[in-house]
Amino acid sequence: MDEAARVHRAAFDNALPWLAGLHTPDEDRWFYRDRVFTGCQVHGAFEGGALAAIIAFRSGWIDQLYVLPEAQRRGVGSELLQIAKRAFDCLQLWTFQRNPGARRFYEGQGFALVEETDGARNEGKEPDARYLWTRP
Template sequence: MTSSGLSIRLLELADMDAAARVHRAAFDHALPWLAGLHTPDEDRWFYRERMFATCTLWGAFDGQALNGVIALHDDWVEQLYVLPLAQRRGTGAALLDIAKQSTDRLQLWTFQRNARARRFYEARGFVPVEETDGSRNEEKEPDMRYLWTRADQPASAPRAGAFDDT
């Protein structure tokens, strides 16, 4: 599938190391006060053993290089990361559109201090539905749960889910 000059495809196990690198670069760029939380080996393990085993992962490529990744599980966006140099070029929106095509509702978590991510999600129809003090996430960082529903679908009751560090 192609969008705005990007090639978007389902990721395979062989892509997980590259997905981990995209995650770390984007996370550390957006949240420098949390940089270094995990080692590169831990990131690779997380993508190979946890994300690949439990999620559907899509990647956005510019040529052969992976520039963005989205991990989906049920109606949750578990991860959405775009390399800093590829941001503001439609990569994140294209990946989010893939997720929206397959469901009537999506949820995700993002940190309250990540104003850029919050603006990105809100501009794409997500609304904040819950705020926490961060005591339930690994980073101990206050976060927000966002919900998107297809325009012709009512929002249903909140339910518990995994955290996303977008």
């Protein structure tokens, strides 16, 4: 759980540096221990014996997908996403509008943009985008 929280924070802060520090490491660990691991199916990808990426999903939703910056663009995120796609016929997820790397990744994986918001409903108050994938 601690390693999943570490991967999340490193990837998040790299992609969205203006939101860095939104949570402390202790808060991240609590979130993974008490929320993610209790409510989601969680899978990890390892490189050299260390956790390099995580995905957490539940019925119809991808809640978390984070890949360490140094492990990105090697297919790790795609492999993890395939696990969720095999489990469900329809998946949704949220990402931030100002995260073009994530948006390109999800669009390249067959997700379609279905909604954009002003961010009023997320804790960072950052405009976000909801994506949808359905099995062809």
